[in-house]
Amino acid sequence: MSLSATDFDYIRTLVMKRSAIVLEAGKEYLVESRLIPLAKREGFSGLEEMCxxxxxxxxxxxxxxxxxxxxxxxxxxxxxxxxxxxxxKQIVPELIAARGGSKCLSIWSAASSSGQEIYSLAMLLRENFPALRDWRISLLATDLSQEMVARTKQGLFSQLEVNRGLPAPLLIKYFTKEGTHWQIKQELRDLVEVRQMNLAESWKLMPQLDVVFLRNVLIYFSVETKREILGRVREILRPDGTLFLGAAETTLNIDENWTRVQIDKTSCYRPGAAELRKAA
Ligand SMILES: C[S@@+](CC[C@H](N)C(=O)[O-])C[C@H]1O[C@@H](n2cnc3c(N)ncnc32)[C@H](O)[C@@H]1O
Known part of the structure; x- marks a missing residue:
């Protein structure tokens, strides 16, 4: 039986309130495909009974x-x-030059899912920047989902997951085989702090940051929520810090207090409107 308008409305209001994720009309199929299996697992006859x-x-x-x-x-x-x-090529070398005095570097993967993003960054630093060995490196990974937070802490990935984007030499060097899975070595897990955090709620205990990866999550939010989150990122990003968004995301027409910087085939953002950055 298909999802009634009342149940869809109930679910989308609940999801919006708890996560800021917008479920527009037309997303009924998504609610059904995700929640019917959950309803069954929870012992309900279907979605209607669960709602x-x-x-x-x-x-x-x-x-x-x-x-x-x-x-x-x-x-x-x-x-x-x-x-x-x-x-x-550019961001970390610039930061090494700029932070030589404090020898501190902080990177945040906001909405980090199962941890591939933060561990990619950890491997990138280890592989390419031996000079950072005696620095205080803070790598923070946060996600709304408790399940994703637990997975990131565990750092355990299936064969399929390590086949996606991970060069074989890095797999051999930084992972150990655990049965049918691969676990990222303790040495890299120790570099990463993993926390549950809802980007749409108040941000507690956030440090000042040098780099923020906020990728492929703003797409799920309303313009107001995007603007609110981008504003908060500006508050905790250092003036020469860098924000990366997903390929389909931008600050344009949402929060104009950013300067877009092109680096080869990608772009990132620096806090401050372009004209103010030039004048500074
Ligand atoms: C598509 S994944 C992006 C993962 C990673 N950043 C990347 O680009 O590969 C989106 C993640 O955003 C998380 N998310 C959704 N709403 C959130 C919220 N309100 N606060 C924090 N994380 C949220 C989801 O749990 C999910 O893991």
């Missing part, structure tokens, strides 16, 4: 499962490659 049960007595655990099921966790090692090339 009725939740309306009558919303269990926080089930609400969390529903919201998590509606997140899209697609990711891969060195996804889209170019931002990582820009980090290697």
């Amino acid at each position: 009725a049960g939740m309306r009558a007595k919303p269990s926080p655990a089930l609400v969390e499962k529903v919201v998590e099921a509606m997140t899209t966790n697609e990711t891969s090692f060195f996804r889209d490659l170019m931002p990582f090339e820009a980090m290697k």
Whole structure:
């Protein structure tokens, strides 16, 4: 039986309230494909019964499962490659030159999914910048989903996952085989702090940052939420810090207080409108 308009409305209001993810009209198929299996696993006859049960007595655990099921966790090692090339070629060398005094570097993978993004960055630093060995490197990975946070902490990836974007020499060097899976070595896991965090709620205990990877998550939010989040990123990004967004995302027409910087085939953003940065 297909999803009723009332149940769709109930789910989309719930998901919006808890995650800021917008489920527009036409996304009924997505709700069905994600939530029918969940309803069955939770012992309901279907989605209709689960929605009725939740309306009558919303269990926080089930609400969390529903919201998590509606997140899209697609990711891969060195996804889209170019931002990582820009980090290697320009951003990290510039930061090494600028932070030689403090020898501190902080990078945040916001909406990090199962951790491929932050571990790609950890490997990039280890492989290319031996000078950073005695620096204080802070690599922070956060995601809304508890399941993704647990997966990132564990750093365990299937054969299929390591086949996507991870060069074989890095697999051999930084992973150990655990049965049918591959686990990223403790040495790299120790570099990464992993936390659950909802980007749409207040941000607690956020450090000042040099680089933010905020990729492939703004697409799920309304313009107002995007603007709010980009504003908060500006507050914690150092003036010479860098923001990377996903290939389909931009600050343009959302928050004009950024300067777009082209590096080879990719672009990133620096805090401050272009004319103000030039005048500074
Ligand atoms: C498509 S993945 C992007 C992963 C990675 N950044 C990349 O580009 O490969 C989107 C992630 O955003 C997370 N997410 C969705 N809404 C969120 C929110 N309100 N706060 C934090 N993370 C959120 C999801 O759980 C999911 O893991």
